[in-house]
Amino acid sequence: MDFNDSPEEAAFRLQIRNWLGANAQEFKRPIDPETDVQSYIAKGREWQKKKAKAGLAAIRWPKEEGGLDGTPMQEVIFHEEESHYHVPVGPFVTIGTHLAVPTIRRHGTPEQIEQFTRPTLEGDLLWCQLFSEPSAGSDLANIRTRAVRDGDDWVLNGQKVWTSWAHVADWGILIARTDPSLPKHKGLTYFVVDMRSPGIEVRPIRQISGESEFNEVFLTDLRIPDANRIGAVGDGWKCAMTTLMNERVSVGGESQSLPTVSEMITEVRAHSAERSEDRFRMAQLLTQEMGLRYFRFRLLTSLSKGETPGPIAAMSKLVYANMLQDLSAMALDAGGVDSLCSQDNHLHKFKHGYTWAAALRIAGGADEILRNQIAERVLGLPGEIRVDKDIPFSECR
Ligand SMILES: Cc1cc2nc3c(=O)[nH]c(=O)nc-3n(C[C@H](O)[C@H](O)[C@H](O)COP(=O)(O)OP(=O)(O)OC[C@H]3O[C@@H](n4cnc5c(N)ncnc54)[C@H](O)[C@@H]3O)c2cc1C
CATH class of the missing domain: 2.40.110.10 (Butyryl-CoA Dehydrogenase, subunit A, domain 2)
Known part of the structure; x- marks a missing residue:
């Protein structure tokens, strides 16, 4: 994303660019897809350790606990800059750092916090x-x-x-x-x-x-x-x-391996003379992508001011996952059956986008659940009827 950083944010961005330039050179190119899972995971642990040593694995945490005493915006800036590299990050790390550890730190004993925080931050515990x-x-x-x-x-x-x-x-x-x-x-x-x-x-x-x-x-x-x-x-x-609150904020979506609307438009144009309904659909998707972008700027602004965006943040994954599936489908449709069988790298991106979107529409709260959340907690519509809420579980059928 490009948006107007404050002078402090711009200085931090530069610092991160320099750090990544010095430490992430091997991830300038994608990791060999033939790499086996265990080696990939080992690289993921190593990368996590490197970040932890620099205080970048938990930017918002206090320095004495391995963080940087940073702001939510600094965390966002780090992830934006990191996403320009093909770093071996994924849920195998973030389930620990973003879900397990925050829960243990909130509800665990001092011994549990001591036992799990540092080793998770450093990639020793997945x-x-x-x-x-x-x-x-x-x-x-x-x-x-x-x-x-x-x-x-x-x-x-x-x-x-x-x-x-x-x-x-x-x-x-x-x-x-x-x-x-x-x-x-x-x-x-x-x-x-x-x-x-x-x-x-x-x-x-x-x-x-x-x-x-x-x-x-x-x-x-x-x-x-x-x-x-x-x-x-x-x-x-x-x-x-x-x-779950942490999960819904952290299941974002985009990565270098997923296609954008403009990549889809290039793909469709390469295959067919555009029909007016194609053009209409492209315009709709482009508008959605831009709308999502500006919606996220608003979320970032509220984070930057130290506010918590609240249940409206669910819109981000809801819109993104649906848009990703639609744009990938459009590119694959344009290429016809051949595009499904092709080993071409750029087409692989659309195939991956299409199948991953199906998973993303469920993970971290399915579409309908997020819509319920927005309806009830943002728009103030009446809640769902929950008949089993107050009866003993052993009596539920
Ligand atoms: C990629 C991926 C990774 C995952 N990883 C994990 C993991 O690591 N650990 C883990 O514990 N779980 C994981 N999950 C599971 C995920 O949390 C569940 O799939 C999700 O909560 C939906 O539950 P379900 O699959 O049982 O579907 P169901 O809850 O059975 O839903 C089926 C359909 O019914 C709809 N529906 C359900 N209730 C309502 C309602 N009240 N109103 C309207 N519609 C409704 C849903 O939206 C959905 O379309 C993962 C899922 C995916 C896709």
Whole structure:
């Protein structure tokens, strides 16, 4: 993005450009796509460590805790500049730094904060998020994984699904039901779990793209020490909300590997004489892209002033994911069947955009859920009817 930095922001941007110029040269070009997952992850850990040493892994945190005492705008500037490089970053790092650690820092004990913060920041601990289950996605409070107290441990049985990067994670954040006699939001407890514990079985899920980034995770008589409980017994929903608020702000979207509207227009023009309906659609998408851009400037301005943008921020992912799918579809349509089979690198971008948009429209809150959120919390429309809100979970069907 280019927008008018304040003089302080411009100075920080220059400082970051210089730092990246000195430290990220190897990522000027894309990492070889043949690189195996383990080597890619190892590069990701190394890059994270480099950033942590420079205080750039958690810009807003206090210096004595590994941060830079920086502002939200400085964090945004760093990510904008970093995105000009093909750095090995991804959810395998950010689930730890953006979801697990902020939740532990908010609800954990001083010992837990000490144990997990620094190693996560430095890329030594990678995390996964064990929340969703076959019957609990949008309705997360419906989870059925049971945790039963046994001496100093909790014994867990259940199944998680869509667990991104569980196959490489060292630790997981997890919610389980500890008291089914309470209403569904109240009988939950939040834990952290060592992913190498006996009783955890990780099974990969193969995606339409051919990749396998997420998994089913089966928990059978898994023992978690009570020392790894985050927050009070029964406070799991409150802790999970801290995680989800952070997730909805951090699931952004764009990266170098995803196409833009102007790339789509070039692609369509290369294939066909434009029809008037194509031109109309292109104009619509271009308008959406520009609208999104200016909407984000407003979010940035409010961050820059130290405000929190609130539930309206959900618009950003909602509009972006839909626009990405539409623009990718338009480019692929123009190329016809050949474009689907082509190994061409620039067409790969549109194929990737199309399939990733489908996932992005669900991850971090599905379209309909975000629309509900905007309707209820921004526009003030009446809330959904929630009939099971106050009855014991054990009586819900
Ligand atoms: C790429 C990706 C990565 C993910 N990674 C993780 C992860 O690491 N850890 C994890 O725990 N989970 C992860 N998830 C799961 C994700 O959180 C869920 O897929 C999401 O919350 C939706 O839940 P669901 O799949 O069960 O769909 P459902 O909740 O069953 O929804 C199905 C459809 O019904 C609609 N719907 C549901 N409720 C309502 C309603 N009240 N009003 C209107 N429409 C409704 C939804 O919008 C959706 O279109 C990931 C998902 C994706 C796509």
